[in-house]
Amino acid sequence: MVPTTMSETPELHPGARRIVRVGASGKPEIAIDHWQRLGDDDPFPSLDALPVLVTLARAERDRQALEQRTGAWGVWVPGNADPEQIAERLRDRVLVAIEVTKFTDGRHYSLARLLRDRYGFTGELRAFGDVLPDQLSYMQRCGYSSFELAPGKSLETGLRCLTAFSVSYQGNTTDPRPLYRRRA
């Protein structure tokens, strides 16, 4: 199988990529995405309208510059971050991205869930890094709403994985009721 990668999609302009996003209807789809993830010393993109993701440290440092840009800004955090420490500073962002350093490190699942369920984050919650199609379903149920797959991973497989199950025993962010409160 040939994975879908950016290189096959010449119509995308530089800096754009395809991701999997769960739409408002709850249906997952492939979407084109322009968010630029910046390291603490990376310059802002020359195109002022491009939305950017920065670390919390940089958000504090460059707050003014961020507010002056026309593009939106969001925050990216490591998967082992403490929601207790950061939730307040994330609450108003339209997008928070969580880095999955290694797909076998499951701390980011608790982080995502707590940001949603405990700290009321309602924006887009994105996973990036070692994000593989076979974990998307667990991620979605923990509150993630978009996925930047690891390089070379098939978005179509990702979509298929998201619809593998019609039933789950546990509640989720949109409906906290476990199956035993929904059984019919």
Add this chain to the structure above:
Amino acid sequence: MYRYDHYDQALVDQRVAQFRDQISRRLSGEITEDEFKPLRLQNGVYMQLHAYMLRVAIPYGLLSSDQLRMLAQVSRTYDRGYGHFSTRQNIQYNWPRLQDVPDLLADLATVQMHAIQTSGNCIRNTTSDHLAGVARDELVDPRVYCEIIRQWSTLHPEFAFLPRKFKIAVTGAPTADRAAVRVHDIGVRAIPGPGPDDPHGFQILVGGGLGRTPRIAEICREFLPREHLLSYLEAILRVYNRYGRRDNKFKARIKILVGALGIEAFSQQVEAEWALIRDGAMQLTQAEFDRVAADFADPGYAALESSDLFVQSLALSKDRALGRFVASNVIPHKQPGYSIVMISLKAKGKPPGDATAEQMELVAELADRYGFGRIVVAHEQNLVLPDVESRHLPDLHARLSALDLAEPNIGKVTDIIACPGLDYCNLANARSIPIATRISDKIEDLDYLHDLGDISLNISGCINACGHHHVGNIGILGIDKQGEEFYQLMLGGSPGDDASIGKILGPALPSAEIVDAVANVLRTYIDNRESADERFLDYVRRAGFEPFKEQLYGSNDHV
């Protein structure tokens, strides 16, 4: 027993389809072995020494006769005509081909079985008392809660990539723990409510385990009202998922976290987390409890007189084979006129826990004929027919004898728990199964075996302790000494309410000497015990190691 509704069935069917898709992507190279490994592990597929192995879940050990027949059929179709019952109430097949696994799992799904989360760093099969529902000393039927926990833990999205594997055991008998709850990551003990009219609840233990760092679980909460069971488990798992060590696989179990923080600090963290979720949607509803409990209602027992005297007389029968069988393998049932029958999978010369397809089919047939079609797998790697009308015991014994299933050694020293060891396992230092076989062969005299009374003997082929050697009254651990198989002998372990970790008796012994050493230990006990009422474990606890050391190593020589 629990019967799937359309939700349960859909989930298991969809899981098979998902794994089929994953395997085909693995075979096409779309996913790498590193990416595939956790996926296959969480579907029960292990890499063993020679081949893939599949571990199928038997939730809390309970099987219907149809399910057991399917396990037999699967062993014939996809394997070599036998299966191995493990110490966690699962069954393992040693020789399936990866390409066949989806079909195998689809066959199992037709009888409401699966292999979900039988391996990997996730919440494993919840285990329980093999006498659940029929024991006289039971407060509540733990299987109801096991099933509720099974559903909560199955494909739990937050806890699929824990630092390490996670095992939960539940007992419903407050004074007779047969589920080894104190050597589990979480042990759940049903206990009476604080007031006379209060419903039962749970004592929650945490941080037990064997392996390299054996540890007895400590009390995390003295009394948990039963409706909060799942939210409390969720709180423990969340604390563990967030704070358990991930830098070193050997320090990643929850027992290390509990040990590092101390039980007080650990339980404070759990309580703080729990306080935030306890009153949420996870509270168990009476309706759900009733729905699940209905499936565990007693089968239609006949109203009979007590059969206790009859069973006692059978135990003294002139037919010594029958008498010994009844004395050691038959347990009193809560229902008058019925008995619990243990079927030993530790016949002489056989690998502990193995059963052939023919044996499984016979047991299924006997369960239909004499026992409401139910079978239980005990964590001691034996089978149980939980509901046999006592008057059928002689017939049942005769039928079992025909297929080598009437070994009268339940709870005796030849009822050995042994891990697969060097014969199958790529981590092993030494063989386990041949040691078990040789010990059984050594203790030929059945009167002597019964005179020794209840003694547990556990063998592990390496420090990972899959044979639970730390909690055997006698424990044997295989070690490697310059490429040679050596064995360490431990005494004094127990997995029950009086749980303790065994201690090493002296220098390790070569394979040629270990069996005689065990015989020597048994002889020392018999010669020195106060009376036949003093169990081996009690004697070890009273007399200490000196008498054994003197007999085994000579007074000061080796030690």
